[in-house]
Amino acid sequence: MFSRTQTILIPVISVVLGLLIGAVVMLVSGYNPIEGYSALLRGSLGDSFYIGETIRQITPYIFAGLAVAFAFRTGLFNIGVEGQLLVGWIASVWVGLAFDLPKIIHLPMAVLAGAIAGALWAFIPGLLKAKLRVHEVIVTIMMNYIALHLVNYLVRYVISDQQNTTSRVPESASLKSPFFEALTEFSTMHYGIFLALAGAIIYYVILEKTSTGFELRSVGFNQNASQYAGMNVNRNIILSMVISGAFAGLGGAMEGLGTFGYAFIHGAFSGVGFDGIAVALLGGNVAIGVVLAAALFGILKQGALIMPLQSGVPTELVEIVIAIIIFFVASSYIIAYLLQRFKKGAQ
């Protein structure tokens, strides 16, 4: 295992190496890396507007990352975050549109609807795994596509009158923040970031501090021993998927009630759910790690938007950099090994 300094040092080194190799790629393909990276930085943290946008981008990444991480920590692989996020999105918007209530009730209700929808969508693979031992990876992959088609149908035929988008949710169910918008020169930053951070804390508390979390982790590591110790393995598998799905659904609610304020027909997946896998793994499946990884993702992805304009570097460079960072984090063993050699050499 790694020491405490290594736990901090390895991701930092990975990021640096990822950026370095990204610079080499830019150089080789004829772009100026300094220009590229400074554009990237300007486009993500350059001024209050971009900071606002970056924070807005980080918000769903945190939830998607927590969703994947939660399942992972409890021995399951949830590739279905994308689908759970979509159903959470539509459910939150639906509740936002269907009721006329004071904000203090309406907004929590709409947010909760997103969580519940995501949880239900994840309940199916959980149940199939628990009762029939059907592999959750297949079911969650398939459920993504079903969600996409179902949500498109709901937008067009149920929630709207054959429109491409639903109406905007009313103020009473909106996460939009005039305050942040004013502060960040009209960015779309909304109150969701507080929910996301709260989500990370809840994640930590559930998993590390409650007896339920103890049980979930135990089942994740060793189903047999957990059963011998009197835990209900099937119930825990389902619970784990449901909680994971709820996080994903909340990510959708952030989009539905915050970023967009409505739902619309998707021609393809949003990609946030798939990015969530990388966020979770990069963050080592712990709460603080997920938040930091989501921040890194948000910064890179947001900065990438402006990079082609200001430096000509294609946005895809960012994907390459992310991939390399993930490789180094994954290969932390070799970094730790080299660090040790280095230390010994220094002495």
Add this chain to the structure above:
Amino acid sequence: MDYVIEMLNIRKEFPGIVANDNITLQLKKGEIHALLGENGAGKSTLMNVLFGLYQPEKGEIRVKGEKVNITSPNIANDLGIGMVHQHFMLVDTFTVTENIVLGMEPKKGFTIDMKKAERDVKEISDRYGLRVDPKAKIADISVGMQQRAEILKTLYRGAEILIFDEPTAVLTPQEIKELIQIFRTLIAEGKSIILITHKLKEIIEVCDRVTVIRKGVGIDTLDVEGATPNQLASLMVGREVLFRTEKTEAEPKDVVLQISKLNVNDARGVRAVRDLDLTIRAGEILGIAGVDGNGQTELIEAITGLTKISSGSIKLSGKELSSYKTRKITEAGVGHIPQDRHKHGLVLDFPIGDNMVLQTYYQRPYSKLSMLNNKEINKQAKKLINEFDVRTPSEYTQARALSGGNQQKAIIGREIDRDPDLLIAAQPTRGLDVGAIEFIHQRLIDQRDKGKAVLLLSFELDEILNVSDRIAVIYEGNIIAVVNPKETTEQELGLLMAGSKKKEEGDIKHV
């Protein structure tokens, strides 16, 4: 001297520990040479060095007088060295034959010549009396047959020198007898054997010489002839060892467990326990003797709620348990030391502290309003670590990092500390050294003396005879006899376990 193997001044380090320090072991042709030492003394390490899995830091190895450099198991194979590992090296999903020929497959064109492979296996197994079914899947066969497959693997490769790392720890008495017979055949064929075992009686029975190591250091090599178990044990431990466990007469009181007309099916749906009746009282240890596979596992799983019963009743102090889930049964006062500590006893990736509350984490004081109280958990862990002498750097250490004996002590501590009315101990001393065994036996007896009931399941007749107050013999899912350990012998028990006396009810002394 014509030594076939000489390991001279071997040193092997692992990070932070010297597993072998200047050990010398010399094996004569045609002898059975025992390697003796406590858990963690470095026996397996030394043999893994010989087999090419580990590279020694110092020392030299000679095979038939010639210096060799064994850098991989391949080279060991080429030199005629074969090893039957402590933990079997078999691929569960492969057949016996596939496991044996793996890496040296007979070929027909591009394909494996499975026919020839099976013939070869059959031929060797006939020659040495190693009964196996060449076509059976490893997962489907008994531990004994798995071990014979392991031996066949080495013979198939033409091994002249065979290393056996604790081969008897997992075998039933009958299988051990067969194995000893096999040893003799192998020796008669001109092969030489190194045998690791914790059972001193076995050493005295079959071995010619013995090398004793303690904490990684070679202590002595001596002829077995004339040596006594006590002498060997004190060499190994470094102090005097009393053999008999101190035990007073049992004073059985109320009935704790009452099983009647119990029927249980196994995982495949075949009836494994039939119309079984059994009674255990407070203040006694009931030993269950039987050949593996006669329904012992299913019986225990039924009592602990891990398997649904087909019919019958299980009562704990008068309360019917059979419809309860495992947790309720645990709460009702049943403790369980499972047979397979890695698979069922511990969450190896959890710290040892969390493992100490694996059944009680949700109860006060470990949890309040669903919130864990880590301070209390670790306090409890520390207490058990001290009380049960679990050797671990701290309560935060992963359970995986502990040695088998210490893992077992942790489980026993956890179960006994809950002070259950009925403690089920399934093979609690498997693979442990004499010191650890003594410790665990003493704990079981203490529990009895506190007025609790103990159900002991073991394949070691010694253990059953020494520890139990009554012995129930299980055969084909039924208790065919209950005997008093003071009035029976190993021979008689053996016969009962084979089911031979079933019909002659009159001969059996019911207690």
Add this chain to the structure above:
Amino acid sequence: ACGSDDNESSDGSSGGGDDAASNDFTVSMVTDTGGVDDKSFNQSAWEGLQAFGEEYDLEEGTNGYNYFQSNNDADYVTNFNTAARSEFDLVFGIGFLLTEAIGQVAAQQTDTNFAIVDDVAEGDNVASITFKEHEGSFLVGVVAGLTTESNKIGFIGGVESDLINKFAAGFQAGVEAVNPDAQIDIQFSGDFNNASRGQQMAAAMYGSGTDVIYHAAGGTGNGVFTEAKNLKQQDPDRQVWVIGVDRDQAEEGALTANGEEYNVTLTSMVKRVDIAVQDISKRAMDGDFPGGEVIEYGIEEGGISIAETQDNLTQEILDEVENYKQQILDGEIEVPSTR
């Protein structure tokens, strides 16, 4: 908040229109997730901007004309804002997916002019550009109705939406106008980039006798061409046609069989986003930006037509197309835009 002190630049101040002043004019566009080279309307719009830039000697970049690529639906608002904050005078949003975002940003960035393509958005500083796709679809429907021998015609749309239904409705009307006996099978793939499903859908249609398929399905349409080309390659005498969409898709349908060249693209319904973009840009530059207005580009405005490549069309068919085009222009035919 931002850029409050230099609102001179927009607001019709560059109204002069002579060349010197026009060089200050800056214009950009925000793509949808298809990207600027989607071989469809994003690409067409960008070609329009490039042509505009060339004509008025603007440089590509922050001080002339440029595009912002959206990788994700959430990027639209960011990109519009970035464009406005980079002080482009006019910002186009390409595709109906950007409607909400453009409306929102336009309300905040009142100093910048915006134009949405393919939909209608609110705001005094927003021009809405729509196309009468149904008119062009009607014309290619005429072609299909006259070309079919089996009287079975197919339509493959991507995700069902108002826009795609406009294509389907016009197409159906066109076919019915010239060939009332023909059956039209209208299907949606539910996806804009599932070429595999597109090919399977086309296989089912061609396999059951359909000989002309009109696709409005983006990347899914790739599969339609693939299937048609395969059938043609195997059996050059067989009648299999694809009608392309948005651009002249003749290139997509080219193949060689037995050493001879064929093309399965019968014609394409061309939507001249480039013309609309140039048009609006010019008007904005001239201080005549149609803020708050909806401008429809149809056949009359030169925004909709059938493709220039007409190798597979007989003179008769071309005459019929011309005839119907005239009737539409004359208002004799009102092409339906909904099904």
Add this chain to the structure above:
Amino acid sequence: MDILTAIEILVKSMLFASAPLIFTALGGVISERSGVVNIGLEGLMVIGAFSAVVFNITFASAFGAATPWVALLIAMGIGGLFSLIHAVASITFRADHVVSGVAINFLALGLGVYLVKAWYGAGQTAKIPEPLYYQRIPLLYDIPVIGPILFNNYVTSYLAIFVAVLVWFLLFKTPFGLRLRSVGEHPLAADTMGINVYKMRYIAVVLSGVMGGLGGGVYAQTITQDFSASTITGQGFIALAAVIFGKWHPLGAMGAALFFGLAQSLAIIGSSFPFLADVPNWILLSAPYILTILALAGFIGRADAPKAVGTPYIKGKR
């Protein structure tokens, strides 16, 4: 449409839609059988599609009709090379296999589109000049009734089935296969039998790259005929599902991929039946996925992964 036509269409589109999935899933089977999880299949398909298309466009004039086949070889080669990254990370550097696979997916898509932009100045290539076409298989096609149904498709579709049998043979009949599987079940045991665990795993991962590259190359050259970010959109994940659905068995994975292709074409044909006219469109669109779940839940039941899958092998550690 009459029943024979319906069957012909079903079989045809099942075959061409499944072929890329079969190749890729076979790659997954080989890799996972050796103990290395490969969720990078998607990325390997991307890189295969990218290489095949770029090669086809660049060298069509040089190779003529042979171009698509040479392009497939190139896609296999580059797929194999690309998967070396996964091999180094997960075998030598002991990386978590899932993490490394996710990185492969990011890298492939990023690099593919980045290079297309750098080389062609557009996010999308042109159409390939030399695609693969359906072929009537001589003799077999002439068999009455079943000939036209079964034997008029891309050669690669038959190749896929043939390769599935080949992989089955390789894994279950040859010494190489026995060793490869032993490494995935119990690497330490294999090591004691003198089998080089690392070497076997390297070979398996590279083979999975070769097969994934082939799958991507086939997809691009038979179906999309160009390359862009939206060429491979989830096919690799469907192939991954086929690996598990097929219980890590080559023929099972092939069956699962065929089943998926069939379900998809059934849903398409189904929509033209009147009695299904009232079924909401989304259900028909989702039918392949729903059917897969039902099939799994209904008849397939559980399957066990190779025991050591996902665990790095560390020599000298127990």
